[in-house]
Amino acid sequence: MTRQLRVDWPACQARGLCHELLPEIVDLDEWGYPIVTGPVTDDLRGDAATAVRACPRLALRVVG
Template sequence: MCCEEMTVRLHIDWTACDGRGLCTELLPELLDRDPWGYPVPPGREPEVPPGLVPHAERAARLCPTLALRLRR
């Protein structure tokens, strides 16, 4: 299976997340923000569309608390 064909899911570690909201700014196509700054994903562990994978990787890399992970 090639990299482009793999399903990529966005995992949020809720114990690490402190609601800074950076991920919602870097990935607004996939994440909303609640009134306290915490990300609101469309589902428990949303699938990342192929075109958004680079943006999701950047959001995970820049998360100040390392609360985002991509699962392939």
């Protein structure tokens, strides 16, 4: 099963914490909003869960 990181765009305020915690699959656009560049692989599951919990706007979730 492939897991993906999803962003709740209305909730996101471009703080960039997700990129700091998960730079392997989260880049930032020119305004600081996250761009998810790949799936949440097995070796990134823990880091993805940390990023979801740490998001100050609760704008992230892992699906799949």
